[in-house]
Amino acid sequence: MLRQYFIFIFGIAILTGGYWVFTSERPQQIASVEKKVQKANPTITTIPIPSCIDKPTPEVTEGPYYKSGSPQKTTFVEEDTIGTRFTLTGYVLDSSCRPVANAWLDFWQTDGQGIYDNDGFKRRGHQFTDSMGRYVLYTVIPGEYPERTSHIHVKIRATDTSSIKTTQLFFPDNSQNTLDSIFDESLVITITNQEGTTGEYNFVIEK
Numbered sequence: 001m002l003r004q005y006f007i008f009i010f011g012i013a014i015l016t017g018g019y020w021v022f023t024s025e026r027p028q029q030i031a032s033v034e035k036k037v038q039k040a041n042p043t044i045t046t047i048p049i050p051s052c053i054d055k056p057t058p059e060v061t062e063g064p065y066y067k068s069g070s071p072q073k074t075t076f077v078e079e080d081t082i083g084t085r086f087t088l089t090g091y092v093l094d095s096s097c098r099p100v101a102n103a104w105l106d107f108w109q110t111d112g113q114g115i116y117d118n119d120g121f122k123r124r125g126h127q128f129t130d131s132m133g134r135y136v137l138y139t140v141i142p143g144e145y146p147e148r149t150s151h152i153h154v155k156i157r158a159t160d161t162s163s164i165k166t167t168q169l170f171f172p173d174n175s176q177n178t179l180d181s182i183f184d185e186s187l188v189i190t191i192t193n194q195e196g197t198t199g200e201y202n203f204v205i206e207k
């Protein structure tokens with residue numbers, strides 16, 4: 001009888017402890033990471049660390065215009081670049097929703113008229129997430145081209161040895177989206193200002 005009583009008390013203690021860890025510790029951890037993000041770079045701190053309900057980012061086709069060996073850069077905008085200026089930011093997260101520092105992202109896209117630079121590396125470039133798992137791309141809203149709505153291609157890799165995820169990002173409220181067989185609602189950028197010139201997308205990858 002005494003033994004059963006102790007087992008019962010022990011069980012209650014485990015449940016209470018588990019509940020406390022789940023409800024109180026995790027938000028504290030997130031809040032502390034957010035604080036560090038704000039301290040590290042006040043210019044791109046408007047994005048809160050996302051919650052952990054995100055599913056892995058879907059993969060879609062690479063398409064015919066990828067070129068390996070892109071230069072490292074975060075801006076695709078030059079003086080004569082055609083298109084509406086757009087700043088894309090976000091995190092690379094692992095499947096437990098932890099920011100992935102130093103993840104490799106290789107972006108490529110058209111200019112505002114739907115034209116790729118297939119001879120050089122305009123609007124093609126790779127970068128690495130910062131110590132808090134964030135990236136930023138200064139670019140233009142890509143134009144449509146036959147059978148394709150506006151999209152930005154990207155390849156992502158957590159570390160040198162992890163597998164590469166290839167996908168594309170889309171823009172909301174584009175009438176061509178529903179006509180594009182590659183379009184995926186879960187790959188749509190969230191627009192974050194009234195002018196429609198900034199947006200965010202958080203990638204969730206397996207490490």
Ligand code: FE
Nearest residue numbers: 063065148153
């Ligand atoms: Fe494309």
